[in-house]
Amino acid sequence: MSIITYIVDNWGTLGPQVTTHIEIVAMSMAAAALIGLILGVFAARSERFSTLILGVTSTLLTVPSFALFGLLSIWAGLGNPPVIIGLILYALLPVVRNTSTGIRAVDPAVTEAARGMGMRPSQVLARVELPLAAPAILGGLRQATVMVVAIATVGATVGADDLGQPILEALGRSSGTLVQVLAGVIPVAAIGLVADGVLAGVQRVLSRGAARGAVG
């Protein structure tokens, strides 16, 4: 049985799983982007906070996803919620790190000029630092998104109804076939590639001014 006909024949189950998978990723990334951006700004301002938050977020990444989702499900119940929370925690490191690095890389002369002209700290951040750090921040979001799309499959073990389900089912049955596993893996890869491509496009557009102006 060809993989394509299998996917078409089983679209009744796979379709909703694709939708759920995308929803889980989108929700986790939206929250991780917001939280990560805020933490990243603070990390750029304070060396001590930077060490602390980068330590915590990289430690989180070393916890096996299977175990993290399991632990979170004790508190958040089974289904999508523990997976979304877990994915947010995983996505933080690249977002925080890149936001902080991007802001720190802004030429001090540029921020000095901005302050010297009477911009409030919030205006310096919004009008100067974040726009100039945008390409780096987008880079962090890309890394995190691709990672989260893949890890979300493990969420099936705590009952998330995403593309982990067909894989888990196939692996759990003695009659499971490679085709069944691929029916989960291929849509996951496709989602990852599309998300990465879209974010890369946004990154290119945002980099235009900043990259050309790198020496300015």
Added chain:
Amino acid sequence: MITFDRVSKRYGRVTAVGELSLEVASGEIVVLAGPSGCGKTTSLTMINRLIEPTSGAISIDGRDTATMDVNALRRSIGYVIQQVGLFPHQTVAENIATVPRLARWSRRRVAGRVEELLELVGLPPGDYAQRLPAELSGGERQRVGVARALGADPDILLMDEPFGAIDPVVRVRLQNELLRLQKVLHKTIVFVTHDIDEAVRIGDRVALLSQGGVLEQYARPVELLAHPASAFVAEFLGEGRMVRRLALLRVRDARLAQPNGSGLPTVSVRADASLRDALDAILRADGGRVTVRDVDTVLGVIDSESIREASR
């Protein structure tokens, strides 16, 4: 008028500026000069409170700056730095519009102001308004930096080694442009440099600082070069003070001799030339005398003796 009243800045035990008292008169260019570590940049940035004094007060037209809203204060003072610090993600026009936009000017008024300022600094708006900073030469960038500082037409301009990173030829051109602009604008300008030649060329007055922000002498350049107040000042001024000072004096201010019977010397200088140029002409002329002309009118004759007299 900007007044420093016993202003000090200390970092722990290190004194960057010690009890500095200084008055900058409105409409004048005052240059803060001195070797590195003399606190000149610290003194400058205490005016717009990028650095806050440890003690003492700075007032503008009698108002203590410490009592003013810091961002309102900064918007009322133009600020130009050596690295320019243009916003690389914004066009030249957007950069220049920064302070007017912060002050919430109308779109049309901002656009008009940007065009006016680009004309003022000699960059045709049609060519330059939509460029990014990376597409400009060093000299052009600093012109945009000056235009941006003049954005909302501040009375005061602070310039921190603005031409320090620019090659000598363009540098002299920018210095001349600044002097030309100042004839029209009459701003109160505080200008920091470590280059004494720039200081005496640009400044109406020069404040010479030594290590720890100690004011060694505050005088007009002609006075400074003729009568250095201390060995430190004399050393900082360097060799050939009296000859360099001639560049600051005009031929028309010297006492000219009337031409005698033997006719006018063939070599001539313009009345608004410097005494340095006149001396150069005298050294070239056969008789040791040159004719002084104001356009076509002969004003008299000048020789080395009248230069010596005028330079006392």
